[in-house]
Amino acid sequence: xAGVTQSPTHxxxxxxxxxxxxxxxxxxxDTVSWYQQALGQGPQFIFQYYEEEExxxxxxxxxxxxxxxxxxxxxxxxxxxxxxDSALYLCASSFGxxxxxxxxxxxxxxxxxx
Amino acid sequence: AQTVTQSQPEMSVQEAETxxxxxxxxTSESNYxxxxxxxxxxxQMILVIRQEAYKQQNATENRFSVNFQKAAKSFSxxxxxxxxxxxxxxxxxxxxxxxxxxxxxxxxxxxLP
Numbered sequence: 001x002a003g004v005t006q007s008p009t010h011x012x013x014x015x016x017x018x019x020x021x022x023x024x025x026x027x028x029x030d031t032v033s034w035y036q037q038a039l040g041q042g043p044q045f046i047f048q049y050y051e052e053e054e055x056x057x058x059x060x061x062x063x064x065x066x067x068x069x070x071x072x073x074x075x076x077x078x079x080x081x082x083x084x085d086s087a088l089y090l091c092a093s094s095f096g097x098x099x100x101x102x103x104x105x106x107x108x109x110x111x112x113x114x
Numbered sequence: 115a116q117t118v119t120q121s122q123p124e125m126s127v128q129e130a131e132t133x134x135x136x137x138x139x140x141t142s143e144s145n146y147x148x149x150x151x152x153x154x155x156x157x158q159m160i161l162v163i164r165q166e167a168y169k170q171q172n173a174t175e176n177r178f179s180v181n182f183q184k185a186a187k188s189f190s191x192x193x194x195x196x197x198x199x200x201x202x203x204x205x206x207x208x209x210x211x212x213x214x215x216x217x218x219x220x221x222x223x224x225x226l227p
Contacts, residue, residue, distance in 0.1 A: 045214035
């Protein structure tokens with residue numbers, strides 16, 4: 001079992017560009033959540049996908065969007081990048097639509113915006 | 115607003131000692147879950163222990179145990195017989211039913227040989 005995988009590991013972009021991050025959930029999981037972890041901070045919830053729909057969303061602007069595919073993998077898209085978007089982006093997967101189900105985290109994608 | 119506060123930004127203890135990490139939270143709800151996550155330098159967030167708010171008995175997982183004081187909204191983590199592999203960032207978190215997980219800012223724990 002490969003667990004939750006994310007790609008790429010690191011990414012460098014410039015302000016105003018767009019970025020796409022990818023996540024493959026743990027085998028058997030159908031729910032994917034995305035978090036932003038700024039340096040020295042705890043993760044902040046961005047949104048959660050279940051059955052290819054966004055089910056919950058945190059306090060993030062519309063520049064942050066996502067998608068879930070039929071195979072349960074997911075993408076996080078960020079448009080018009082700002083310096084403040086520099087962070088570690090974590091993906092977590094779980095089974096079923098319930099926050100009480102344990103979420104398994106991936107190793108994250110480190111995004112640097114210059 | 116739902117908040118989680120970890121008052122110890124950084125701690126260091128000698129190997130084999132016992133260490134306690136503090137966490138307080140704020141919510142007006144009565145039913146929720148509390149978690150401690152570990153994030154080693156590899157960045158992978160790992161669930162250490164979970165506590166259901168409706169259970170009075172404190173959760174235990176091998177060397178890890180919690181002291182859950184619901185009235186005080188306190189949820190501390192005790193690590194017994196600490197090991198070098200316990201060196202990591204530790205995050206306290208909680209969630210309400212059908213809601214998002216809210217994390218604290220973390221405590222950086224160093225286990226010294």
